[in-house]
Amino acid sequence: CFATQSTHFPELITGDPYNNVSESIAAKVGVNLHCQPNHPLNIIKSKIVSYFDQLHAQGQPKMQVFDNLSPVTTTENCFDQLLIAKDHVSRKATDTYYLNPTTLLRTHTSCHQVPMLSKGIKNFLVAGDVYRRDEIDASHYPVFHQMEGVRFFPELDATLPYEERVEIVKEHLKATLEGMVESIFGKVEMRWVEAYFPFTEPSLELEIFFEGEWLEVLGCGVTRREIAENANVINEVGWAFGLGLERLSMVLFDIPDIRLFWSQDPRFLTQFQDGVITKFKPYSKYPPCYKDVSFWLSKDFHENNLYEIVRDIAGDMVEKVEIVDAFVHPKTNRESKCFRITYRHHDRNLTNEEVDAIQLVVRESLVANLGIELR
Ligand code: PHE
Known part of the structure; x- marks a missing residue:
């Protein structure tokens, strides 16, 4: 193959x-x-x-x-x-x-x-x-x-x-x-x-x-x-x-x-060679950049759809997406979640402006595709 x-x-x-x-x-x-x-x-x-x-x-x-x-x-x-x-x-x-x-x-x-x-x-x-x-x-x-x-x-x-x-x-x-x-x-x-x-x-x-x-x-x-x-x-x-x-x-x-x-x-x-088992030697990583997004969930919200959108927009620049906060509003019963996205490029430094631009697209896409309401 x-x-x-x-x-x-x-x-x-x-x-x-x-x-x-x-x-x-x-x-x-x-x-x-x-x-x-x-x-x-x-x-x-x-x-x-x-x-x-x-x-x-x-x-x-x-x-x-x-x-x-x-x-x-x-x-x-x-x-x-x-x-x-x-x-x-x-x-x-x-x-x-x-x-x-x-x-x-x-x-x-x-x-x-x-x-x-x-x-x-x-x-x-x-x-x-x-x-x-x-x-x-x-x-x-x-x-x-x-x-x-x-x-x-x-x-x-x-x-x-x-x-x-x-x-x-x-x-x-x-x-x-x-x-x-x-x-x-x-x-x-x-x-x-x-x-x-x-x-x-x-x-x-x-x-x-x-x-x-x-x-x-x-x-x-x-x-x-x-x-x-x-x-x-x-x-x-x-x-x-x-x-x-x-x-x-x-x-x-x-x-x-x-x-x-x-x-x-x-x-x-270049660290690996056919037929040989060697231990990977980590090389220095570029620094991460964190961005949070908080929103009210839509009716059939599913995390995997969010992960997909983030990945589709940010590609391999996204290292991790995690929930950092969740609560239900005591009066309205509406559910809110906050996700933290860790951006990191494997091969170069990311600038804050460039990540902000991606994050903006992510936010808009979440609204457009998942029907959530940003907070
Ligand atoms: N297909 C199973 C999995 O993806 C693994 C499996 C294969 C189990 C064959 C039993 C027999 O988890």
Whole structure:
């Protein structure tokens, strides 16, 4: 697959009333950071692929790698086929980018599970960009990258009770993923935590002990029987896992801020080299500039819409948006919130005048788009 500097996917902005893909998001589609040579996301992706190649060399089936699948998917592939409930939050337009009511930017690489299985591809890895409307801070960005793995076991004795085969597959999954984490991090303390995903049963999360804290690194489980059967994989048991490449890279390379992955600054990019794990050396940051905006909420106000507007206007100049004050007027019952926006440019100093100009556009846009009333 190929990384590109910047792309423009006008077809993502459809004019459909349900369409909520912004320009700044559309510009990320096709960038494919996970394919950029010497990029931390590519380095960690390759490490995972090598681990599975090594297992293949030891007699396990080959995991076919797909890292260039389109992030444009359907509600069918992304949610319905994975048994995600109709009212699940991840389906909401406040959380997900839709082209129209049935077409969206994938929220997880699990959307490829059923289409792959339906094609008879049962052992595979998928790496790709995923999209979630979210808050803005050092560990959240509306585009990040996931790696998915799926493995089925047609070789298991089909006369064994289904539950027994599930147990065998679950143990295989745990051993495989512990090995994977060890191949990435070396010897680390790990623990398994019970979890819930609509598409696996049982479901588990793997945590590692890192700098004094337990950190969740992946979700996984045994694929639910109905899902396999809907993909025409009958009476076979298999596992699936999904992990966030940024999350792992931040830990592995000591990268303190998720936005750095998007940096084109040579001070960032020249620090990394294919096949090598080095610790990131922070370079001096330019100073931040803070601006507050207070307003009375509108009826269906949702924070994510505000974050989106701020990001669309200020782009990567916005470092963080946080609520600094909230109250309800005792007489009118109206609700007020104050948000603090931290502006900071990665590559130069911002002037107060330039930030004031952006802040003015933000304020006007909040009024025009969210129907709020500035205070
Ligand atoms: N898709 C899940 C997520 O994004 C991760 C997952 C993948 C869990 C496969 C189980 C199996 O959180």
